[in-house]
Amino acid sequence: KKVDHDYIPTFGIELAEGRNFSLDHPSDSSNFILNETAIRMMNIEDPIGQKFIFWGMKGEIIGVAKDYNFNSLHKEIDPICLFMTNPFYAKKYGYICFKLKGDNIRNTIKNIERSWNKLNPTFPLNYTFLEDDYTKLYLSESRMRSLFALFAALSIFLSCLGLYGLSSFMAERRTREIGIRKVMGARSWQIVSMFSWDALKWVLISNLIAWPIAWLYMKHWLEDFAYRTSISPWIFLLSGFSVLLISLITLSFQALKAARTNPATSIRSE
Numbered sequence: 001k002k003v004d005h006d007y008i009p010t011f012g013i014e015l016a017e018g019r020n021f022s023l024d025h026p027s028d029s030s031n032f033i034l035n036e037t038a039i040r041m042m043n044i045e046d047p048i049g050q051k052f053i054f055w056g057m058k059g060e061i062i063g064v065a066k067d068y069n070f071n072s073l074h075k076e077i078d079p080i081c082l083f084m085t086n087p088f089y090a091k092k093y094g095y096i097c098f099k100l101k102g103d104n105i106r107n108t109i110k111n112i113e114r115s116w117n118k119l120n121p122t123f124p125l126n127y128t129f130l131e132d133d134y135t136k137l138y139l140s141e142s143r144m145r146s147l148f149a150l151f152a153a154l155s156i157f158l159s160c161l162g163l164y165g166l167s168s169f170m171a172e173r174r175t176r177e178i179g180i181r182k183v184m185g186a187r188s189w190q191i192v193s194m195f196s197w198d199a200l201k202w203v204l205i206s207n208l209i210a211w212p213i214a215w216l217y218m219k220h221w222l223e224d225f226a227y228r229t230s231i232s233p234w235i236f237l238l239s240g241f242s243v244l245l246i247s248l249i250t251l252s253f254q255a256l257k258a259a260r261t262n263p264a265t266s267i268r269s270e
Helices: 007-011 026-030 036-041 087-093 105-119 130-137 139-173 175-183 188-222 233-259 263-269
Strands: 015-018 032-035 051-054 057-065 081-084
Touching: 026 057, 026 081, 032 036, 032 051, 036 057, 057 081, 130 139, 139 188, 139 233, 188 233
Parallel strands: 032 057
Antiparallel strands: 015 057, 032 081, 051 057
16 A cells, blocks of 8 residues: 555554554665554564565555554454555555544545645546445445334334334223222222233343344344454343333323222222
């Protein structure tokens, strides 16, 4: 990869060994900086100062850059060889990289365009942001995340409707039982607990069935990435707790209504 002496500090690349290119060393025009993957692949020991040939160019290895991923995490880190670019090729084929401050970016870009048009009025300035380039690498994942979020929200909404309907049906069917329990001294929280457990046990069973399926799907999806995170059990525990909490809140509306009904009215209606 053709670079200049400002490439490494501009992108914040760390050096494991050696030094960066410098204008104080004219010989750096034929020297190289390799990343750790390249050093491992070529099995080079004590690389600093060793002779190296790349594309017919002869020079020395003056630095070893720590591995950094410039592609998608779907791919493993490739070996990289950095060398000083020839000014002719830099003008003809190169890219200019700017590190901008977070404030007033629009004016900064306008100033860059103004300077560019003075130096090269024939070709318009085409620019991209590094953040946008990386976002494009994960465009399919971003779309899938949005789709999953939409279906998850829809599923939660439909589930809440179903639970509310189930609790209404249970309250209607057990009106007399609730009245008798109230006459016998049962408190409202006991009635709510009875209702909640009857429905929540099925929610818990459905979670136990869904967790292995979700784990297998996530494991299969992560296999597409060369660098991937581990699947923590906390993901399933937190999701299960969230589902139980949402279900409990949904069930409590109808359960509290049934628990607060006058027992005499409930028994008389039966």
